[in-house]
Amino acid sequence: MDYTNYAVDNILSLCKMPSPTGFTHDICKHIAALLSEMGFEPTFSRKGSLSACLGGEGDHLVLAAHVDTLGLMVRSVKSNGCLRFTHLGGFPANNVEQENVTVHTRDGKTYTGTVYLNEPAVHVNRDQGGTKRSDESMEIVLDEIVKSREDTLALGISGGDFVSLDPRSILTPSGFIKSRHLDDKASAGILLALAKEIADGKLIPKRKISILFTTYEEVGHGASSGFADDTVEMISVDMGAIGDDLETDEYKVSICAKDSGGPYNYEVTTALVNLAKELKLDYAVDIYPFYGSDVGAALRAGHDIKHALIGPGVFASHGYERTHTKAIDNTLKLLRAYIVK
Numbered sequence: 001m002d003y004t005n006y007a008v009d010n011i012l013s014l015c016k017m018p019s020p021t022g023f024t025h026d027i028c029k030h031i032a033a034l035l036s037e038m039g040f041e042p043t044f045s046r047k048g049s050l051s052a053c054l055g056g057e058g059d060h061l062v063l064a065a066h067v068d069t070l071g072l073m074v075r076s077v078k079s080n081g082c083l084r085f086t087h088l089g090g091f092p093a094n095n096v097e098q099e100n101v102t103v104h105t106r107d108g109k110t111y112t113g114t115v116y117l118n119e120p121a122v123h124v125n126r127d128q129g130g131t132k133r134s135d136e137s138m139e140i141v142l143d144e145i146v147k148s149r150e151d152t153l154a155l156g157i158s159g160g161d162f163v164s165l166d167p168r169s170i171l172t173p174s175g176f177i178k179s180r181h182l183d184d185k186a187s188a189g190i191l192l193a194l195a196k197e198i199a200d201g202k203l204i205p206k207r208k209i210s211i212l213f214t215t216y217e218e219v220g221h222g223a224s225s226g227f228a229d230d231t232v233e234m235i236s237v238d239m240g241a242i243g244d245d246l247e248t249d250e251y252k253v254s255i256c257a258k259d260s261g262g263p264y265n266y267e268v269t270t271a272l273v274n275l276a277k278e279l280k281l282d283y284a285v286d287i288y289p290f291y292g293s294d295v296g297a298a299l300r301a302g303h304d305i306k307h308a309l310i311g312p313g314v315f316a317s318h319g320y321e322r323t324h325t326k327a328i329d330n331t332l333k334l335l336r337a338y339i340v341k
């Protein structure tokens with residue numbers, strides 16, 4: 001089996017599953033079923049993180065990826081029957097303009113719609129281009145015949161309903177993966193490939209390894225809990241940021257030396273850099289100026305662990321993102337080598 005292809009297949013299917021932060025139960029059940037099929041025994045924490053021990057003995061290493069994504073929530077139903085929204089996670093409102101969305105009501109119904117500027121027609125609104133995009137100047141227009149607040153309420157839609165964004169997931173013949181939510185489903189797919197390789201007996205970890213899929217990373221407390229007490233080391237496997245003076249691109253595995261939470265563990269980060277060098281991987285060591293990772297949440301929650309952050313380079317993060325299968329392959333190779341080191 002080609003485990004990079006296995007990772008890419010899983011990335012595409014995970015991206016297509018709605019999982020805005022706080023609404024991750026279905027995607028976690030799907031991942032738990034995959035891990036059970038492989039012969040592992042996944043467990044859920046109370047707040048919904050999913051973990052599975054992949055075997056091995058010695059200092060416990062946890063590899064963590066988050067499966068929650070950006071999204072929206074209904075803030076209120078407007079008098080015209082459209083929806084005012086609030087953001088789930090951090091992104092400018094421009095990034096969701098004219099995006100198709102799905103509203104998930106709390107009684108299990110779904111309705112589609114689109115995010116528009118309140119007055120979207122250029123033939124009517126002279127200042128369409130100049131209007132500041134915000135949750136006040138934009139609304140969700142439902143694909144239902146609704147003309148009033150009462151019409152929309154009658155559908156069962158109300159404030160507090162989750163709204164997922166159309167991921168528009170595409171794998172191009174040239175190997176680019178374009179989709180929303182590659183942050184961090186690209187890494188979740190990579191961890192599934194690693195688990196599959198271990199399950200198939202093709203990879204034998206030299207230490208105790210667990211994988212952790214967290215569910216509240218986009219709001220800052222994903223990995224604050226939900227992993228074993230004997231954890232010695234945690235690596236957040238999360239997207240590498242691309243831009244400005246950074247070295248990471250869509251083909252590389254990015255090793256983060258510092259983000260807004262400060263520097264990563266010297267010993268673990270150096271070992272990862274040396275390994276990438278030794279394997280002649282296409283890699284970069286970078287500093288992400290506006291980035292906080294799951295393992296930072298674990299440290300802030302008081303866990304005494306060594307921490308690091310690596311992941312595939314992802315372009316246009318928190319928008320319509322893009323990476324390449326080469327970045328998936330480089331990340332998988334580095335993790336594989338690290339756990340048999």
Ligand SMILES: [Zn+2]
Nearest residue numbers: 183184238239
């Ligand atoms: Zn992320």
